[in-house]
Amino acid sequence: xxxxxxxxxxxxxxxxxxxxxxxxxxxxxxxxxxxxxxxxxxxxxxxxxxxxxxxxxxxxxxxxxxxxxxxxxxxxxxxxxxxxxxxxxxxxxxxxxxxxxxxxxxxxxxxxxxxxxxxxxxxxxxxxxxxxxxxxxxxxxxxxxxxxxxxxxxxxxxxxxxxxxxxxxxxxxxxxxxxxxxxxxxxxxxxxxxxxxxxxxxxxxxxxxxxxxxxxxxxxxxxxxxxxxxxxxxxxxxxxxxxxxxxxxxxxxxxxxxxxxxxxxxxxxxxxxxxxxxxxxxxxxxxxxxxxxxxxxxxxxxxxxxxxxxxxxxxxxxxxxxxxxxxxxxxxxxxxxxxxxxxxxxxxxxxxxxxxxxxxxxxxxxxxxxxxxxxxxxxxxxxxxxxxxxxxxxxxxxxxxxxxxxxxxxxxxxxxxxxxxxxxxxxxxxxxxxxxxxxxxxxxxxxxxxxxxxxxxxxxxxxxxxxxxxxxxxxxxxxxxxxxxxxxxxxxxxxxxxxxxxxxxxxxxxxxxxxxxxxxxxxxxxxxxxxxxxxxxxxxxxxxxxxxxxxxxxxxxxxxxxxxxxxxxxxxxxxxxxxxxxxxxxxxxxxxxxxxxxxxxxxxxxxxxxxxxxxxxxxxxxxxxxxxxxxxxxxxxxxxxxxxxxxxxxxxxxxxxxxxxxxxxxxxxxxxxxxxxxxxxxxxxxxxxxxxxxxxxxxxxxxxxxxxxxxxxxxxxxxxxxxxxxxxxxxxxxxxxxxxxxxxxxxxxxxxxxxxxxxxxxxxxxxxxxxxxxxxxxxxxxxxxxxx
Ligand SMILES: Nc1nc2c(c(=O)[nH]1)N[C@H]1C(S)=C(S)[C@@H](COP(=O)(O)OP(=O)(O)OC[C@H]3O[C@@H](n4cnc5c(=O)[nH]c(N)nc54)[C@H](O)[C@@H]3O)O[C@H]1N2
Ligand SMILES: Nc1nc2c(c(=O)[nH]1)N[C@H]1C(S)=C(S)[C@@H](COP(=O)(O)OP(=O)(O)OC[C@H]3O[C@@H](n4cnc5c(=O)[nH]c(N)nc54)[C@H](O)[C@@H]3O)O[C@H]1N2
Ligand code: SF4
Ligand SMILES: [Mo]
Numbered sequence: 001x002x003x004x005x006x007x008x009x010x011x012x013x014x015x016x017x018x019x020x021x022x023x024x025x026x027x028x029x030x031x032x033x034x035x036x037x038x039x040x041x042x043x044x045x046x047x048x049x050x051x052x053x054x055x056x057x058x059x060x061x062x063x064x065x066x067x068x069x070x071x072x073x074x075x076x077x078x079x080x081x082x083x084x085x086x087x088x089x090x091x092x093x094x095x096x097x098x099x100x101x102x103x104x105x106x107x108x109x110x111x112x113x114x115x116x117x118x119x120x121x122x123x124x125x126x127x128x129x130x131x132x133x134x135x136x137x138x139x140x141x142x143x144x145x146x147x148x149x150x151x152x153x154x155x156x157x158x159x160x161x162x163x164x165x166x167x168x169x170x171x172x173x174x175x176x177x178x179x180x181x182x183x184x185x186x187x188x189x190x191x192x193x194x195x196x197x198x199x200x201x202x203x204x205x206x207x208x209x210x211x212x213x214x215x216x217x218x219x220x221x222x223x224x225x226x227x228x229x230x231x232x233x234x235x236x237x238x239x240x241x242x243x244x245x246x247x248x249x250x251x252x253x254x255x256x257x258x259x260x261x262x263x264x265x266x267x268x269x270x271x272x273x274x275x276x277x278x279x280x281x282x283x284x285x286x287x288x289x290x291x292x293x294x295x296x297x298x299x300x301x302x303x304x305x306x307x308x309x310x311x312x313x314x315x316x317x318x319x320x321x322x323x324x325x326x327x328x329x330x331x332x333x334x335x336x337x338x339x340x341x342x343x344x345x346x347x348x349x350x351x352x353x354x355x356x357x358x359x360x361x362x363x364x365x366x367x368x369x370x371x372x373x374x375x376x377x378x379x380x381x382x383x384x385x386x387x388x389x390x391x392x393x394x395x396x397x398x399x400x401x402x403x404x405x406x407x408x409x410x411x412x413x414x415x416x417x418x419x420x421x422x423x424x425x426x427x428x429x430x431x432x433x434x435x436x437x438x439x440x441x442x443x444x445x446x447x448x449x450x451x452x453x454x455x456x457x458x459x460x461x462x463x464x465x466x467x468x469x470x471x472x473x474x475x476x477x478x479x480x481x482x483x484x485x486x487x488x489x490x491x492x493x494x495x496x497x498x499x500x501x502x503x504x505x506x507x508x509x510x511x512x513x514x515x516x517x518x519x520x521x522x523x524x525x526x527x528x529x530x531x532x533x534x535x536x537x538x539x540x541x542x543x544x545x546x547x548x549x550x551x552x553x554x555x556x557x558x559x560x561x562x563x564x565x566x567x568x569x570x571x572x573x574x575x576x577x578x579x580x581x582x583x584x585x586x587x588x589x590x591x592x593x594x595x596x597x598x599x600x601x602x603x604x605x606x607x608x609x610x611x612x613x614x615x616x617x618x619x620x621x622x623x624x625x626x627x628x629x630x631x632x633x634x635x636x637x638x639x640x641x642x643x644x645x646x647x648x649x650x651x652x653x654x655x656x657x658x659x660x661x662x663x664x665x666x667x668x669x670x671x672x673x674x675x676x677x678x679x680x681x682x683x684x685x686x687x688x689x690x691x692x693x694x695x696x697x698x699x700x701x702x703x704x705x706x707x708x709x710x711x712x713x714x715x716x717x718x719x720x721x722x723x724x725x726x727x728x729x730x731x732x733x734x735x736x737x738x739x740x741x742x743x744x745x746x747x748x749x750x751x752x753x754x755x756x757x758x759x760x761x762x763x764x765x766x767x768x769x770x771x772x773x774x775x776x777x778x779x780x781x782x783x784x785x786x787x788x
Pocket of ligand 3: 080081082084086212214216
């Protein structure tokens with residue numbers, strides 16, 4: 001029986017009380033005309049359309065994907081699939097790139113691999129010879145596999161020696177990573193999804209889990225639907241489905257998270273909701289934290305955030321009295337000017353209460369993309385592989401030994417380069433070779449007019465690997481057709497450290513190739529070698545890449561050494577660290593209160609959260625952190641761009657349940673595209689009234705950078721706030737025409753959630769806006785929920 005996850009997004013409730021296992025419910029979808037008995041094989045893997053990483057099986061018939069079903073035994077989903085998981089894969093069967101493209105006389109024309117790769121290698125070699133490795137940059141993804149990331153990490157960091165490697169993870173989970181590093185010494189999710197099954201309190205900070213990890217929300221809904229449900233606190237300027245279920249909803253002004261967090265911490269300390277024994281034994285920095293938050297009262301924050309002080313106090317009381325609290329934190333916190341400081345305060349609240357490392361008590365600093373985690377682990381982005389510290393000579397020597405290269409090749413003479421800076425260098429031309437793989441920056445980066453100029457200019461040669469023609473491929477010099485999910489084998493790691501093996505189910509279309517194969521072809525053409533003259537990378541197959549990665553991860557926090565393809569095939573998802581001593585994987589980190597902050601273990605010596613200034617090794621050593629967690633904080637400052645007379649409203653941006661990012665897959669899936677076919681913007685009832693806008697009227701939203709035009713939905717968004725989904729590319733509809741260039745000083749994650757805008761009505765509509773009705777975008781039902 002086919003499930004319907006368009007009308008019934010979260011599916012039927014399977015309620016359960018705290019401490020009992022989450023019941024199974026298997027969701028399945030087969031395309032029209034195919035019955036179960038028609039399926040030739042079911043191939044194991046996991047959904048790749050968000051970080052939840054639901055285990056599934058792909059139905060294959062005559063070499064084609066014809067459906068999917070959840071796996072009841074999967075620890076992440078217990079069989080469920082959401083709208084994208086059930087329908088999104090169909091997008092891979094339409095309009096694919098099947099040959100390489102090369103720019104000739106200003107136009108992209110079809111060519112063969114030999115011609116395309118010769119051009120790539122030739123330009124690369126010329127620049128390496130004339131300008132050295134700093135002329136090269138790689139901007140990758142949170143959607144490739146660990147085998148692909150690690151292969152490129154070795155090419156970039158052991159072969160070429162460039163520090164200019166980053167992923168779109170910079171826009172996504174850089175803050176999750178930074179907050180873990182600042183608080184606990186290294187990246188790595190401390191907690192487990194099973195904590196949701198036993199918590200008594202849930203805090204969701206800037207996280208619309210109902211639309212962005214629908215199966216995780218189903219897990220929460222099943223607790224909320226049973227006896228003794230957990231209390232739920234939601235911090236989001238919109239009336240999301242999470243907000244609808246909340247005990248307390250704090251619809252704060254976007255951009256004011258840190259004010260709220262400093263007040264919540266103030267309240268915990270003022271009411272002595274502090275586990276002194278835990279704090280004394282396992283943390284440093286309590287006195288500084290207390291002093292910094294002394295004056296940040298609920299009244300003070302209420303003024304800044306625009307929510308009642310009593311609600312802030314009520315939220316603090318819920319946190320302060322919960323016995324098993326789980327917090328999640330996502331883009332509403334991360335895509336912000338003080339992202340790391342706000343997210344560290346979430347960590348601090350848990351540390352203050354000793355609310356970590358035991359069932360039901362945990363932190364989930366979310367990932368968004370299915371393999372954002374892997375990019376961070378494998379060192380394909382700015383980190384060194386295995387959460388190693390670029391500023392620690394011992395860590396660099398370990399890698400030099402592993403790769404058999406001179407340590408001086410491995411970039412470690414300065415902090416690694418973030419994506420914002422890579423694009424700045426490409427703008428100036430000091431980076432003359434930019435390879436973009438698995439991301440569509442001409443829609444997803446802020447201030448798109450600028451991004452288009454950078455990518456289309458002559459100062460930088462741009463290579464793009466993708467499965468489709470996109471807004472970005474159209475600006476490239478060479479386009480390489482990539483195999484997509486299920487057309488190649490490899491592993492992904494989800495939010496709660498669960499590693500899944502995705503097995504190849506079907507052949508890629510036309511000449512498309514897997515990214516690992518493409519990167520390796522490039523390395524071979526450049527003849528990259530180690531000190532003994534052996535080729536770099538020393539492997540060709542995904543399984544060999546995985547084995548190599550296991551060695552790089554051994555004895556680091558993200559230890560994969562106990563995993564094999566074999567076991568992943570048999571068991572399904574397994575959580576790292578997985579070693580000989582813990583062959584079943586590890587459910588929670590830091591259960592003994594010992595963190596990765598030892599000088600020789602940590603991934604960073606940390607930063608000043610206000611300025612981003614790095615802490616030196618000497619200063620860090622002197623602090624004697626020695627395995628304790630750090631309570632770090634910063635004072636609140638207002639957003640880069642506050643509303644004024646000319647631009648009186650606060651824009652924020654985000655997602656809708658039916659689309660994935662720039663929609664390359666979801667707009668090619670009929671069910672999903674029909675559910676949300678085109679752009680809209682959301683206004684509150686009072687703002688709409690003031691502007692003379694009715695539901696469906698066409699409005700123009702303008703910022704200092706650009707404007708978009710779209711039908712208006714009058715929704716439950718907070719008064720004074722305009723919400724735009726950022727999925728829809730195109731100059732008049734991409735939300736990122738409006739956003740600004742600016743970032744958090746520590747995580748360098750761009751500010752994508754606040755910009756000052758003005759809105760005007762430009763035409764009458766022809767019916768309601770094309771926005772979903774069963775989500776946060778639902779028409780405003782009653783003014784009761786609108787903050788004033
Ligand atoms: N359907 C769907 N699911 C997805 C994705 C997708 O594209 N579509 N993408 C995946 C990826 S890569 C990611 S990163 C995750 C993102 O998952 P989420 O973080 O849940 O997604 P967003 O919609 O970007 O933002 C979450 C919420 O932040 C709120 N918000 C905006 N500004 C602020 C603010 O200043 N403060 C606070 N507290 N809240 C604010 C928004 O109203 C929004 O409801 O989703 C993943 N899942
Ligand atoms: N205003 C605003 N902007 C945002 C956000 C926001 O909330 N607001 N969110 C940000 C976040 S969290 C994220 S994660 C980014 C996402 O932004 P993008 O990464 O730009 O979005 P995607 O559409 O996922 O792009 C992935 C591309 O990789 C291709 N692809 C998929 N699989 C493969 C593969 O296996 N190999 C190769 N080579 N290509 C593949 C897809 O076809 C697609 O073109 O956007 C960010 N931008
Ligand atoms: S919750 Fe995420 S991983 Fe699970 S089915 Fe939905 S999109 Fe896929
Ligand atoms: Mo993301």
